Amino acid sequence: MKTELFIDGKWVPGSEGSFPVLDPSSAETITSVARAGLDNLDAAITAAHAAWPSWAATPPRQRSEILRRAFEAMIARREEIAALITLEMGKSLADATAEVTYAAEYFRWFAEEAVRIGGELRTAPGGANRILTFQRPVGVSLLLTPWNFPAAMATRKVGPALAAGCTAVLKPAEDTPLTALLLADLLAEAGLPNGVLNVLTTDKPGDLVAEALRDERIRKLSFTGSTQVGRLLLAQAAGHIVKSSMELGGNAPFVVLEDADLDAAVEGAMVAKMRNHGQACTAANRFLVHESVAEEFTTKLVSAMRAMPSAPLINERAVTNVEAKVEISGGTVLLGGKRTGQPGFHYPPTVVTDVPRDSVLAREEIFGPVAPIFTIQDDTDAVTFANATEMGLVAYVYTADLGRGFRLSEQLEAGMVGLNRGLVSDPAAPFGGVKESGLGREGGFEGIGEYLETTYVATSW
Template sequence: MKTDLFIGGKWVPGSEGTFPVLDPSSGETITSVARAGASDVDAAISAAHEAWPSWAATAPRQRSEVLRRAFEAMVERREEIAALITQEMGKSLDDARGEVTYAAEFFRWFAEEAVRIGGELRTAPGGANRILTFQRPVGVSLLLTPWNFPAAMATRKIGPALAAGCTVVLKPPEDTPLTALLLAELLADAGVPQGVVNVLTTDKPGELVTRALADHRIRKLSFTGSTQVGRVLLAQAADHVVKCSMELGGNAPFLVLDDADLDAAVQGAMVAKMRNHGQACTAANRFLVHESVVDEFTEKLVSAMRAVPSAPVINERALANLEAKVELSGGKIQLGGKRTKGSGFHYPPTVVTDVPRDSVLGREEIFGPVAPVFTIQDDEDAVAFANATDMGLVSYLYTADLARGLRLAERLDAGMVGLNRGLVSDPAAPFGGVKESGLGREGGYEGIAEYLETTYVATSW
C-alpha cells in the first residue's frame, strides 16, 4: 500500500509528516499517509509544468493507448481496488466493485475521445479570409476530488485531462486518499510519463489549495464538492483567471406522479437514494409524491428500506449532521432515525413523512440514508416545489405517460433528469448541474472540452 506523495514519477515523504486514515466501519486507523506542505505543492506543480510540453506534443494515439492500458489494469485489479475503497470509505464490496467498473470506463471513454480532438476550417462570411481553428490543452490542471467515490471522481477528471494533453496535480480527500495513490501507481505502470500525474495528500486542504491557486502555472481547476467550498475556490481562481469546472451540491427531487408504476418507482428510489448509502450528490433528496398514491408509495418504500442493512457514513461529523437534520425535520419517523449502536459511524435507512416543505430536509442536501416524503397535489405543484431550490444537479421523475414526463422534464431546473430511471450517471453522458450546482460538464463529448482551449487563425490563399 502506497502512503507517500507521488511527485514527478517518484514516491516521496511529505514535508509535514503524516496523518491517519480511518476505517468508517470501525473508527480505527487503517494507516497513515504523507501530509503535503508548501514545498511539496511547489514541487508537484513544477513537475507537472515541466512535463506538460512533451505530453501535449505526444501523439493523440499514444495518449489514447496509455489510457486504454489504465482501463485494462483497473478491470484486472478490480477486486484489489474495490477492497481498498470499502476499507477506507465504508461502502459495501458490491457497491465498490460497481464503482471500479464505472471508474475504469472513464479511462476507456476518454481513450477514445483523445483521438477525436477536432478543429474547423471555413470561409469568413465576407469572403476575405478563411477561419481556421484548432484545440490545444489548457495546461497544468489542479484536480480536487471528494471522498464518496474515491476512484470514479479521480478517473472522471484524470481521464479527460490526460486525453487532452494536460498534466495534473491531484489532491484526493483526506478521508479516502489511499485509492488515489493506488491509481497513481496504476497509471505509472500503464506508461504515464514522469510528472504528468502527481498526487498530493493532506488533512489541511485549504492551505494546500490556496498555495496551488496562487501559482500562475495552474491554468485549470476541477472541483467536486460542496457549493460553499466551490464559491471560495472560484474567488481564489479569479486572481489568475483560472479556467474552472465545478460539480457542486444537489437537492434532487424525486417526483412520483399519480399514474406512476409504484413498484418501479420504489425500485428506482432505492437506487437513487441508497446508492453509496445516500452519500452522493445525485442522491434523491426530496420525495415528492402525488396525494393519491403517497400512502401506498410510502408503505412500499418503508418495506424496501427496512430490508437494507445499516452501513457506515464517512465520519462522526457526517453522522452527527444526519441526526440533527432528522431531529429538526418536524416530520414523523416511519423507519430508523437514530444512529446504530456499536463501533464506527453507522446510520440506518430512515423514512420521514409529513415533513414541512420549509424544513431542513426540504431545503438542504442530506447526504445520507434519509428519505423525506412530501405530498404534492398536481403537476404544477410538483414542478414548483422541485424547482424551489438554488441547486439544480439532477431530478428524477416517474410517470406512465412518456409525453407527460418529457414535458415536465423540460421544465425542471436540472442539468440531468432521470425519467423512469433511478440512475443517471454514465461516462458517455454529460454530467453536471445548473444554478448553484456547478459549472461545466464531466463525461460525454463535453468532458474533454473542459481541458481544451480554442485558437483561431485568420488566413487566406
C-alpha cells in the same frame, strides 16, 4: 499499499509528517499517509509544468494507449481496488466493485476521445476570408476530488485531463486518499511519463489549495464537492483567471406522479436514494409524491428501506449532521432516525413523512440514508416545489406517460433528469448541473472540452 506522495514519478514523504486514515465501519486507523507541505506542492507543480510541453506534443494515439492500458489494469485489478475502497470509504464490496467498473470506463471513454480532438475550417460569411480553429490543452490542472467515489471521481477528472494533453496535480479527499495513490501507481505502470500526474495527500487542504491557486502555472481547476467550498475556490481562482469547472451540491427532487408504476418507482428510489448509503450528490433528496398515491408509495418504500442493512457514513461529523437534520425536520419518523449503536459511523435507513416544505430536509442536501416524503397536488405543484432550490444538479420523474415526463423534464431546473430511472451517471453522458450546482460538464463528448482551449487563425487565400 502506497502511503507517500507521488511527485515526478517518485514516491516521496510529506514534509508535514503524516495523518491517519480511518475505517468508517469501525472508526479504527487503517494506516497513515503523507501530509503534503508547501514545498511538496511546489515540487508537484514544477514537475507538472516541466512535463507539460512534451506531454502536450505526445501524439494523441500514444496518450490514448496509456489510458487504454490503465483501463485494462483497473479491470484486471478490480477486486484489489474494490477492497481498498470498501476499507477506506465504507461502502459494500458489491458497490465498490461496481464503482471500479464505472471508474475504469472513464479511462476507456477518454482514451477514445483523445484521438478525436478536432478543429474546423470554414469560410467567413463575407466570402473572402477563412476561419481556422484548433484546440490545445489548457495546461497544468489542479484536480480536487471528494471521498464518496474515490476511484470514479479521480478517473472522471484525470482521464479527460490526460487525454487532452494536460498535466495534473491531483489532491484526493483526506478521508479516502489510498485509492488515488493506487491509481497513480497503476498509471505509472501503464507507461505515463514522469511528472504528468502528481498526487498530493493532506488533511489540511485549505492552505495547500489556496497556495496552488496563487501559482500562475496552474491554468485549470476542477473541483467536486460542496457549493460552499466551490464559491471559495472560484474566488481564489479569479486571481489568475483560472479556467474552472465544478460539480457542486445537489437537492434532487424525486417526483412520483399518480400514474407511475409504484413498484418501479420504489425500485428506482432505492437506487437514487440508497446508492452509497445516500452519500452522493445525485442522491434523491426530496420525495415529491402525488397525494393520491402517497400512502401506498410510502408503505412500499418503508418496506424496501427496512430490508436494507445499516451501513457506515464516512465519519463522525457526517453522522452528527444527518442525525441533527432528522431531529429538527418537523416530520414523523416512520423508520430509523436513531443511531444503531454499532461500532464506527453507522446510521440506519430512515423514512420521514409529514415533512413541512420549509424543513431543513427540503432546503439542504442530506447526504445520508434519509428519505423525506412530501405530497404534491399536480404537475404544476411538482415543478414549482422541485425548482424551489438554488441547486439544480439532477431530478427524477416517474410517470407512465412518456410525453408528460418529457414535458416535466423540460420544465425542471436541473442539469440531468432521470426519467423512470434511478441512475443517471454514465461515462458517455455529460454530467453536471445548473444554478449553484456547478459549472461545466464531466464525461460525454463535452468532458474533454473542459481541458482544451480554442485558437482561431484568421487567414485567406
